[in-house]
Amino acid sequence: MINRLSSALDFQAQALLLRADRQRLIASNIANADTPGYVARDFDFAQALRQASGSGRSGFKLAENAGAAAQPAGLPAGGGSAGHEPRLNYAAPSQTNLDRNSVDMDRERASFVDNALKYESTLRFVSGSVRQTLDAIKPYNQ
Secondary structure, rough: OOHHHHHHHHHHHHHHHHHHHOOOOOOOHHHHOOOOOOOOEEHHHHHHHHHHHHHOOOOOOOOOOOOOOOOOOOOOOOOOOOOOOOOOOEEOOOOOOOOOOOOOHHHHHHHHHHHHHHHHHHHHHHHHHHHHHHHHHOOOOO
């Protein structure tokens, strides 16, 4: 019983960690919207969660995408993915501009709100699961 409960909570904890990492990444993209040559970054959440849940690790660090075909100007060379870390991808620019900045504020705002809502729903799910478990182990005479 305890193993099933802890594995379910571990999965949700991994999801929360990845959501928080993605939120920081999107916020970084928004903060650099006016930086010339900045290339927006993101990662595939579903793939990162599959990777995280299969690995059994409790923490993650974002890694540069080692499989990127070309390194855009102004970005340091990637250190490579260790296999358990989400792979960062470059965002394709929605339209070209003179400063080569690929941040699309509409896309970033939508991603920010979507990720924040999913983070909140995961927190509510964890809270509901813990509350339900606590209610199940309470004595009936109270």
